[in-house]
Amino acid sequence: xxxxxxxxxxxARGDDVLLLTRGPPGEGKLQWxxxxxxxxxxxxxxxxxxxxxxxxxxxxxxxTKARRKVLWESRVDATNTLVAAxxxxxxxxxxxxxxxxxxxxxxxxEDLVDDDDxxxxxxxxxxxxAWETAHLSASTFGARAAVLRMSLVLSPEGGVFPLMVKPFRxxxxxxxxxxxxxxxxxxxxxxxxxxxxTDHPDCTGGFSGTVPIAIRxxxxxxxxxxxxxxxxxxxxxxxxxxxxxxxxxxxLFLASLRAVPRKLTVSGYPFIDTxxxxxxxxxxxxxDKQ
Numbered sequence: 192x193x194x195x196x197x198x199x200x201x202x203a204r205g206d207d208v209l210l211l212t213r214g215p216p217g218e219g220k221l222q223w224x225x226x227x228x229x230x231x232x233x234x235x236x237x238x239x240x241x242x243x244x245x246x247x248x249x250x251x252x253x254x255t256k257a258r259r260k261v262l263w264e265s266r267v268d269a270t271n272t273l274v275a276a277x278x279x280x281x282x283x284x285x286x287x288x289x290x291x292x293x294x295x296x297x298x299x300x301e302d303l304v305d306d307d308d309x310x311x312x313x314x315x316x317x318x319x320x321a322w323e324t325a326h327l328s329a330s331t332f333g334a335r336a337a338v339l340r341m342s343l344v345l346s347p348e349g350g351v352f353p354l355m356v357k358p359f360r361x362x363x364x365x366x367x368x369x370x371x372x373x374x375x376x377x378x379x380x381x382x383x384x385x386x387x388x389t390d391h392p393d394c395t396g397g398f399s400g401t402v403p404i405a406i407r408x409x410x411x412x413x414x415x416x417x418x419x420x421x422x423x424x425x426x427x428x429x430x431x432x433x434x435x436x437x438x439x440x441x442x443l444f445l446a447s448l449r450a451v452p453r454k455l456t457v458s459g460y461p462f463i464d465t466x467x468x469x470x471x472x473x474x475x476x477x478x479d480k481q
C-alpha cells in the first residue's frame with residue numbers, strides 16, 4: 192500500500208522509478224531475492240536514491256514463533272541483503288531511505304517521546320531497532336541514510352483504516368481503557384515524509400513518522416464517530432485482545448506512545464494532516480468514492 196503510493200508520487204513529479212520485486216521482472220521492474228540478492232545488480236548503477244519499504248505485515252496475525260521469524264527475515268535480513276548488494280556496485284546510490292517502526296520506543300505511558308530518546312523493550316522494539324540498524328548501515332558505502340519510523344498509517348486504499356471503519360458504520364468503540372496515546376500518520380504525510388527525507392541532504396538517522404500531537408485512543412475514536420455520525424460507546428477489552436492476539440495486542444494496540452516528530456518539524460517538513468477529525472473526514476470521503 193505504501194510502496195504503491197510512494198511510486199505514484201515519484202512518477203507524478205517526473206522521477207524514473209525502478210521497482211525491486213520478488214515476482215517476474217519486466218518494464219520498470221527488477222527481480223530480487225531477499226535471501227540471496229539481486230541477480231541483475233548492474234542495472235542499479237547510477238541510481239540517485241533507494242527507498243526500502245520491504246517487510247511482511249506486522250499486525251495481520253498473532254506473533255507465533257514462526258511469524259516472528261518471518262517478520263525478522265522480511266525486515267532485518269532482507270535489508271541487510273539489499274545493503275550488501277548495493278555496496279557491491281561501482282557507484283552505489285548516494286541516498287538510502289528506509290521505513291521503520293515507531294514501536295522502536297515501546298510502551299512509554301504518559302512520557303513525551305522525542306526522536307533521540309532511548310529505545311524501549313519487547314519484541315516490536317527489538318525488531319525495530321535491528322531493522323533501523325540495517326537501514327543505517329548503508330552509510331558504510333557512503334550513502335546518506337535515513338529511516339522514517341512509521342506509526343499507524345491511515346489510507347483509504349488499504350491497511351487498517353477500511354477495516355477500522357466497518358464497525359464504526361454501526362457503533363464505535365475504543366481499545367482497552369482508551370487512555371493510551373495513539374500515534375498515527377496519514378498516507379499523504381507518510382509519502383510526503385519519505386520524499387522529504389529523500390530530497391533533503393541534512394536528513395540523516397531516525398525520524399518519528401507521526402502527527403505533531405498524539406491524542407488518547409478514546410478521543411481519537413470519538414473523532415471518527417463524529418465524522419460518521421455514529422455513537423462511540425463501547426470498547427474492546429484488554430483481556431479479549433490479549434486472548435486473541437497475545438503480545439501483539441500489548442505492544443501494538445494497547446501500548447501508549449506520545450511521540451513527537453521533532454526532527455521532521457525542525458527540518459521544515461510541512462505536515463498535511465494533523466487533526467484527527469479533519470483527516471478522518473478526508474479518509475471517509477475518499478473511501479466512499481470507491
